[in-house]
Amino acid sequence: MRFDLDADQRALTATIEKFAHDTYGARSSRTPEDAPADYSVSVWRRMSELGLTGLCVPEECGGLGFSVVEILLVSEILGRALSPEPFATAAIVAAKLLEASAAGPTRDSMLLAISNGEVRLAPAFYESVADYDLQSVDARISDEGGRLYIHGVKELVVDGAGATHFIVTARSEAGEINAYVVPVDVEGVKVSPRLGLDGRWLASAEFNGAAVEGDAPLFESGEALANVEHALDFGNLSLCAEALGLMDRMLHLTAMHLAVREQFGKPIGTFQALQHRFADMVVAMEQSRSVTWMAAAALESGELGAGASDLSAAKSAVCRYGRTVLEGAIQLHGGMGMTADFELAGYVRRLLAIEKTWGDRVYHELRFLEAS
Amino acid sequence: MELGWSTSDLEFREMIRAEISALVPADIRTRVENIQHLKKEDYQRWQTILAERNWATPAWPPEYGGPGWSPLRRIFFEEACFLAGAPRPIPHINMIGPVLQAFGTEAQKERFLPGIPSLTEWWCQGYSEPSSGSDLASLRTAAVRDGDHYIVNGQKTWTSWAHWADYMFCLVRTSDAGRPQEGITFLLIDMSTPGVTVRPIYSLDGAHDLNDVFLQDVRVPVENVVLRENEGWTVAKYLLNAERTEIAGLGQTKRLLQYAERLAAGQRRDGVTLADHPEFRSRLARIRIDLKAHEWTVMRVMAAGHGDASAPSASVLKICGTDLLERTSDLLMDLGGPAALAYDPAVHLGRANGAAPYGHALNGTAATYLEFRKAGIIGGTTEIQKTLIYKDAAARWGTS
Numbered sequence: 121m122r123f124d125l126d127a128d129q130r131a132l133t134a135t136i137e138k139f140a141h142d143t144y145g146a147r148s149s150r151t152p153e154d155a156p157a158d159y160s161v162s163v164w165r166r167m168s169e170l171g172l173t174g175l176c177v178p179e180e181c182g183g184l185g186f187s188v189v190e191i192l193l194v195s196e197i198l199g200r201a202l203s204p205e206p207f208a209t210a211a212i213v214a215a216k217l218l219e220a221s222a223a224g225p226t227r228d229s230m231l232l233a234i235s236n237g238e239v240r241l242a243p244a245f246y247e248s249v250a251d252y253d254l255q256s257v258d259a260r261i262s263d264e265g266g267r268l269y270i271h272g273v274k275e276l277v278v279d280g281a282g283a284t285h286f287i288v289t290a291r292s293e294a295g296e297i298n299a300y301v302v303p304v305d306v307e308g309v310k311v312s313p314r315l316g317l318d319g320r321w322l323a324s325a326e327f328n329g330a331a332v333e334g335d336a337p338l339f340e341s342g343e344a345l346a347n348v349e350h351a352l353d354f355g356n357l358s359l360c361a362e363a364l365g366l367m368d369r370m371l372h373l374t375a376m377h378l379a380v381r382e383q384f385g386k387p388i389g390t391f392q393a394l395q396h397r398f399a400d401m402v403v404a405m406e407q408s409r410s411v412t413w414m415a416a417a418a419l420e421s422g423e424l425g426a427g428a429s430d431l432s433a434a435k436s437a438v439c440r441y442g443r444t445v446l447e448g449a450i451q452l453h454g455g456m457g458m459t460a461d462f463e464l465a466g467y468v469r470r471l472l473a474i475e476k477t478w479g480d481r482v483y484h485e486l487r488f489l490e491a492s
Numbered sequence: 493m494e495l496g497w498s499t500s501d502l503e504f505r506e507m508i509r510a511e512i513s514a515l516v517p518a519d520i521r522t523r524v525e526n527i528q529h530l531k532k533e534d535y536q537r538w539q540t541i542l543a544e545r546n547w548a549t550p551a552w553p554p555e556y557g558g559p560g561w562s563p564l565r566r567i568f569f570e571e572a573c574f575l576a577g578a579p580r581p582i583p584h585i586n587m588i589g590p591v592l593q594a595f596g597t598e599a600q601k602e603r604f605l606p607g608i609p610s611l612t613e614w615w616c617q618g619y620s621e622p623s624s625g626s627d628l629a630s631l632r633t634a635a636v637r638d639g640d641h642y643i644v645n646g647q648k649t650w651t652s653w654a655h656w657a658d659y660m661f662c663l664v665r666t667s668d669a670g671r672p673q674e675g676i677t678f679l680l681i682d683m684s685t686p687g688v689t690v691r692p693i694y695s696l697d698g699a700h701d702l703n704d705v706f707l708q709d710v711r712v713p714v715e716n717v718v719l720r721e722n723e724g725w726t727v728a729k730y731l732l733n734a735e736r737t738e739i740a741g742l743g744q745t746k747r748l749l750q751y752a753e754r755l756a757a758g759q760r761r762d763g764v765t766l767a768d769h770p771e772f773r774s775r776l777a778r779i780r781i782d783l784k785a786h787e788w789t790v791m792r793v794m795a796a797g798h799g800d801a802s803a804p805s806a807s808v809l810k811i812c813g814t815d816l817l818e819r820t821s822d823l824l825m826d827l828g829g830p831a832a833l834a835y836d837p838a839v840h841l842g843r844a845n846g847a848a849p850y851g852h853a854l855n856g857t858a859a860t861y862l863e864f865r866k867a868g869i870i871g872g873t874t875e876i877q878k879t880l881i882y883k884d885a886a887a888r889w890g891t892s
């Protein structure tokens with residue numbers, strides 16, 4: 121076990137940091153609903169040139185074939201820069217799911233297109249907005265002489281409004297859940313954008329007999345759900361690491377405020393009550409990093425189902441510690457912490473959105489109990 | 493000591509619940525129950541309805557048109573209002589009203605008190621400045637005497653509802669001699685005076701409640717001083733006492749709790765309603781229990797009256813209220829579940845009509861969590877309140 125970076129990892133980090141700085145460095149803060157942080161196709165292309173969209177795609181499919189350590193490094197930097205690009209969805213969950221899928225033309229061409237930055241796939245698994253039950257699937261497939269068509273509605277599709285394709289779970293005519301790729305621009309797909317808590321665009325995706333890419337499911341019978349869960353574990357790992365970047369930036373903003381803001385004739389950072397609250401935030405951040413790295417180690421083997429319990433432990437803990445950090449940051453900023461125009465606001469709202477994406481604290485605590 | 497409630501108090505409670513419930517306009521009730529933000533006109537309409545029955549200013553003494561209710565009856569009234577989905581009382585009624593009653597000239601009372609109960613004249617509070625928040629006494633907005641006017645220059649910030657306000661009660665510096673507190677004057681400023689500029693500040697949830705108020709060569713007649721020049725700190729301290737039941741946040745906590753309970757009863761997760769879900773059941777119970785304790789603390793304070801050192805201080809009320817508001821809004825954030833990932837601010841904040849993507853109730857959960865991060869900041873921060881509690885406590889318990 122080693123916690124320092126090797127030369128390649130340091131080089132990757134430097135490249136991504138430069139990209140983040142060039143792309144987001146001078147961005148002014150904004151009110152999320154005034155200027156929703158929709159991601160940009162040109163930035164996505166640039167990310168693909170750097171290899172980021174194909175970070176986890178196997179080398180034979182045009183990707184870098186990297187694993188958990190690189191996911192951690194990249195996600196944290198993107199988090200620190202408040203990058204709105206669909207990295208966790210399109211570069212992690214979609215890539216992981218396709219990689220695991222049955223060999224065939226859809227798999228290989230899609231993976232290549234992900235690496236090239238030509239497509240952005242959004243996982244569309246949830247139908248209920250009340251829980252994160254992957255098995256409550258009413259969407260269904262109709263088989264019309266070997267042509268497959270999909271019918272159903274998916275909600276809260278993360279990064280769905282700007283996606284080129286959806287990966288949709290649906291039931292076959294035999295009632296079995298499988299996953300299917302559906303392009304957004306075929307007949308019978310209706311995308312309704314929904315503004316997200318973090319100012320990014322989610323979607324409701326309605327499928328009224330839309331044609332399935334390749335006319336085949338992604339998985340052999342009975343294998344889809346476990347693979348979907350496993351891909352989401354990698355997505356959540358990316359979100360946890362992104363949260364580390366968010367927390368790091370919040371600590372930075374807060375520490376600077378404590379140093380420069382004066383009340384009663386001295387910097388407020390001289391008040392012990394605030395030092396202690398800040399210390400709580402630091403501890404929460406360190407614990408978040410530890411559980412995130414723990415989850416990465418548990419997922420590293422890539423074996424189906426491995427790491428579920430540690431990942432859920434990490435996600436639930438990051439949700440909890442994240443609140444400690446964001447609430448402390450607001451409180452220590454006083455009135456300034458409540459304003460939408462101050463940089464902190466975007467970080468707060470993104471951290472809360474991460475909490476709600478692919479299982480919240482409550483969901484992952486229960487999943488941890490079941491898996492361990 | 494007599495801990496029970498009298499029959500007449502209980503009859504009053506029944507009466508006021510029935511009356512209030514029949515009075516709240518349906519459209520306002522719907523927005524309140526959806527926890528959507530209200531418009532200025534909604535507050536005015538409701539206060540006008542109350543004013544017709546003489547209930548618009550429950551805490552004012554009868555000689556100024558208050559109903560003369562006991563502290564307990566005021567709590568029953570507030571409870572009836574929140575149960576019926578009425579707008580929350582506008583804090584300024586119990587701030588500027590009692591100040592004018594205690595310190596105002598006859599002319600000021602005559603001029604300003606009548607506009608308060610039905611909110612025909614809206615007030616805002618101009619205390620905080622960019623460099624003066626917790627250390628309020630360091631404020632620098634200057635008022636310089638020029639004949640029978642003051643010329644006011646400076647900036648106020650975080651001014652709630654300044655964009656709706658006709659008047660601002662304001663703390664200004666009139667002298668640099670002595671302690672900073674000794675050079676402050678309490679001044680009433682007409683917001684339509686040339687030189688007053690209001691600029692919106694948007695909050696975390698996207699709402700526009702707060703403002704910067706810029707004051708440039710604003711001419712204010714000297715008769716708008718309350719009490720005397722350089723005695724504004726006395727007025728400000730009195731006002732802090734007058735607002736201490738406001739600061740307890742009882743009504744707001746009850747409203748949030750009611751909203752949480754309704755949501756918990758109506759949403760299912762993992763095969764059970766959220767009200768029966770192990771995660772939420774005990775949290776709801778704990779908040780309800782602490783709210784009961786808080787309610788009794790508030791009653792003890794109300795019954796004790798001013799200057800009774802054995803009663804819990806305003807700071808104790810503020811800390812308990814803040815804790816409950818933070819926890820209840822935190823619970824709402826969790827009750828929102830996945831749906832809280834989407835947030836349509838326009839319909840929540842009342843800027844647009846129409847439906848929210850997954851219903852108004854779910855749409856309001858994250859926004860309410862974000863909004864109530866303010867609880868520990870407004871009206872004296874949690875850190876400042878705890879220091880005050882310690883100072884009181886050291887004097888009371890720390891001497892042999």
Ligand SMILES: Cc1cc2nc3c(=O)[nH]c(=O)nc-3n(C[C@H](O)[C@H](O)[C@H](O)COP(=O)(O)OP(=O)(O)OC[C@H]3O[C@@H](n4cnc5c(N)ncnc54)[C@H](O)[C@@H]3O)c2cc1C
Nearest residue numbers: 391451452454455617619620625626650651652866873875
């Ligand atoms: C929603 C909202 C509505 C408001 N409405 C109004 C209004 O209508 N009118 C008005 O005048 N003001 C209003 N305010 C302003 C409010 O009163 C101030 O925000 C508050 O007094 C804190 O001041 P500040 O924001 O400058 O923070 P600061 O005073 O800079 O505080 C920053 C941090 O330092 C801490 N701190 C400061 N001094 C000490 C100390 N000695 N010991 C320990 N910790 C300390 C604080 O607790 C806080 O955590 C409103 C604020 C909010 C958020």
